[in-house]
Amino acid sequence: xxxxxxxxxxxxxxxxxVQGVQSLESELRKNGxxxxxxxxxxxxxxxxxxxxxxxxxxxxxxxxxxxxxxxILTKASEIAKISAISxxxxxxxxxxxxxxxxDAAWDVALLKIEAQGLQPIQYASSSDIxxxxxxxxxxxTSGSRxxxxxxxxxxxxxxxxxxxxxxxGVVLKSKTKALEIEEVNEKSGAQEAGLQKGDVIVMIDGKNxxxxxxxxxxxxxxxxxxxxxxxxxxxxxxxxxDVRLAAKGELFAQKSRNDQMSGDYSxxxxxxxxxxxxxxxxxxxxxxxxxxxxxxxCIGMNIARADRAQSFAIPVEELKEIAARLMK
Amino acid sequence: xxxxxxFLLLALAPVMAMAAPDRPYINDKKAPDSRKDLxxxxxxxxxxxxxxxxATVCIDLGEGSGSGVIVSPEGLVLTAxxxxxxxxxxxxxxxxxxxxxxxxxxxxxxxxxxxMVRILEKGTxxxxxxxxxDTTKLGDWVFSLGHSGGFDKDRGSVVRLGxxxxxxxxxxxxxxxxxxxxxxxxxxxxxxxLIGIHSRVGEVLSQNMHVPMREFIAHWEEMTRGEFVGExxxxxxxxxxxxxxxLATEARxxxxxxVTKVGRESPAEKAxxxxxxxxxxxxxxxxxxxxxxxxxxxxxxPGDKMALDLLKGGKAETLExxxxxx
Numbered sequence: 001x002x003x004x005x006x007x008x009x010x011x012x013x014x015x016x017x018v019q020g021v022q023s024l025e026s027e028l029r030k031n032g033x034x035x036x037x038x039x040x041x042x043x044x045x046x047x048x049x050x051x052x053x054x055x056x057x058x059x060x061x062x063x064x065x066x067x068x069x070x071x072i073l074t075k076a077s078e079i080a081k082i083s084a085i086s087x088x089x090x091x092x093x094x095x096x097x098x099x100x101x102x103d104a105a106w107d108v109a110l111l112k113i114e115a116q117g118l119q120p121i122q123y124a125s126s127s128d129i130x131x132x133x134x135x136x137x138x139x140x141t142s143g144s145r146x147x148x149x150x151x152x153x154x155x156x157x158x159x160x161x162x163x164x165x166x167x168x169g170v171v172l173k174s175k176t177k178a179l180e181i182e183e184v185n186e187k188s189g190a191q192e193a194g195l196q197k198g199d200v201i202v203m204i205d206g207k208n209x210x211x212x213x214x215x216x217x218x219x220x221x222x223x224x225x226x227x228x229x230x231x232x233x234x235x236x237x238x239x240x241x242d243v244r245l246a247a248k249g250e251l252f253a254q255k256s257r258n259d260q261m262s263g264d265y266s267x268x269x270x271x272x273x274x275x276x277x278x279x280x281x282x283x284x285x286x287x288x289x290x291x292x293x294x295x296x297x298c299i300g301m302n303i304a305r306a307d308r309a310q311s312f313a314i315p316v317e318e319l320k321e322i323a324a325r326l327m328k
Numbered sequence: 329x330x331x332x333x334x335f336l337l338l339a340l341a342p343v344m345a346m347a348a349p350d351r352p353y354i355n356d357k358k359a360p361d362s363r364k365d366l367x368x369x370x371x372x373x374x375x376x377x378x379x380x381x382x383a384t385v386c387i388d389l390g391e392g393s394g395s396g397v398i399v400s401p402e403g404l405v406l407t408a409x410x411x412x413x414x415x416x417x418x419x420x421x422x423x424x425x426x427x428x429x430x431x432x433x434x435x436x437x438x439x440x441x442x443x444m445v446r447i448l449e450k451g452t453x454x455x456x457x458x459x460x461x462d463t464t465k466l467g468d469w470v471f472s473l474g475h476s477g478g479f480d481k482d483r484g485s486v487v488r489l490g491x492x493x494x495x496x497x498x499x500x501x502x503x504x505x506x507x508x509x510x511x512x513x514x515x516x517x518x519x520x521x522l523i524g525i526h527s528r529v530g531e532v533l534s535q536n537m538h539v540p541m542r543e544f545i546a547h548w549e550e551m552t553r554g555e556f557v558g559e560x561x562x563x564x565x566x567x568x569x570x571x572x573x574x575l576a577t578e579a580r581x582x583x584x585x586x587v588t589k590v591g592r593e594s595p596a597e598k599a600x601x602x603x604x605x606x607x608x609x610x611x612x613x614x615x616x617x618x619x620x621x622x623x624x625x626x627x628x629x630p631g632d633k634m635a636l637d638l639l640k641g642g643k644a645e646t647l648e649x650x651x652x653x654x
Contacts, residue, residue, distance in 0.1 A: 310476060
């Protein structure tokens, strides 16, 4: 993702009334009503077995209903720090959703609502389907009605390494000998764990560290989303906390030209062990829901809108394993 | 980012060719309305995608990359003018499997964003056919390929499906989303024929602009000859006097110029110049003073070829190199 490229030029203010110009009515375009209508069977599955996750009235993400009694998977980073999560399945709204467990490596949260008789998603036997195959995902909801958006599988399944490597999210003082924290990054694992300016890091995963190089060597093979044990000194007292590692590139985000033309994209979009890629024209909120094949079976869960042209989903094989693990 | 550039159009409306007999029926339907219709699109993609993908390449110029597509077995590549950036530029073509090939830009049309590139290494390359008769119509189902965000071997080029949503004389628009790195990549119809080259995008996701094949066909000969056509926004002609050599010299009493300093990473250094080398002639003209060399370079443009007669360690040598850009 770091590679340089010739930016596609962004053009604004296209002239509309030029001779010889023909334009296709919007309902006939890929996301248009008339085209989307043919995906009614898959939309019906989304209506029953996907969830809309809201903070008040604001749509945050979608979810995958995985049990009749109200267990739902969603994208963890999109709902982090929301105290009152409301969940809509079909037409029923549940205001008391609880986060039961999260998997930081995959950025998946397991929610529980007090419900009965839900229709859980049906898993496809494999996510190994050829490029160019139709897939369907959640689009913006209109009222109580789910919307389906079509796309195709568009690249090879693969790992998406953490952009820039994994980091605690602290800036260390450069001039002191000890590993003293100068600054804690917003939305970082270090901030969540309560690390503060002035704390001195003395151990990572039980190993003594006193130099930046030692710490860098210990951090080198860590994955974004995993956690490390950080032992630190504050006012003479030592304490140990679990710190979630974030992708460095997302902590110190600088918008590239491609980001500028992508509209909104997921804040966590790298550091996934394996994804399948598709081209559904969604937005940041359209993650967390199921990715369906034309049979209406779940081939994965949408986990990131990476940019204007690329969206990622967790493959069904890994999704089943994550669900089983979080349900324990 | 908000800069608006002239949207150039020819005065004449395009002449719509008759539909080819093998045109997929789905293109003449308002929208797919059955599972069968969807399967037709999916099956067409599955059939033509492997070949289309094989012929789609990444074009690497060192300071950036774009995409392109091979249209002849000898390795003729079509791309965008803003990827080629100029005529006679050295660049690298990267195949889908990661194989790197030396290549050179040929001509370009700077007004509409067309360019040609030639793979210099001999071989028989996978290629796609072009829709020369201009048979595509508004609403046709199309797919795009390109190395979005740069070459990634684990990922391969990225395929996107959409429809032709807008047509004008020198631009066609689809809802196959494009992003940086896709520039110069191919847009295909469902029969796997090349119908356009990716050029630019608008803010809305359905505004993805491609240069239609007819623009390439109209300027085919000029591009083959290596001409820089027009003075458009997509490529800038090299400017006289902007050339960069990157060395300092002093005149020798016996004639010729002794190199006293070679700039780091300069064109001179890349060409192998060392301190103490002697330049006797540039493009056949003997040099006696520094000013003579400076005057000659001032009359040249970046990318111009220089034929040099040298003394290296007392031995006569000839060298050909291109003038760099300041």
